[in-house]
Amino acid sequence: MMMTLGELIQDIHGLGRELELYERKYGILSRDFYKLYTSGELPDEELEQIDEYGRWAAFYKIKLEREAAYAKLVKKRLATFRASPRPVPLGLPAS
Numbered sequence: 001m002m003m004t005l006g007e008l009i010q011d012i013h014g015l016g017r018e019l020e021l022y023e024r025k026y027g028i029l030s031r032d033f034y035k036l037y038t039s040g041e042l043p044d045e046e047l048e049q050i051d052e053y054g055r056w057a058a059f060y061k062i063k064l065e066r067e068a069a070y071a072k073l074v075k076k077r078l079a080t081f082r083a084s085p086r087p088v089p090l091g092l093p094a095s
Helices: 005-026 030-038 047-083
Strands: none
Touching: 005 030, 005 047, 030 047
């Protein structure tokens, strides 16, 4: 099922809040952590920390997917907006 713009925005902000907790805890931005995580460059840690790294990476990957879906949907909406022969309110519907 395709998410609406409103749902995507809500998810992106919620994921951002989750990611901020990890970034503050470990002192590194999620994009930099994710590069280290996916390249296998993180040091071996305790099992609990390994699980936490997995959750952090999953949250970040989902956020990237939501941002890509948002960009695709907004691009489509803006094309419709620009193609309209009459003035249309800029406020895009959330669906």
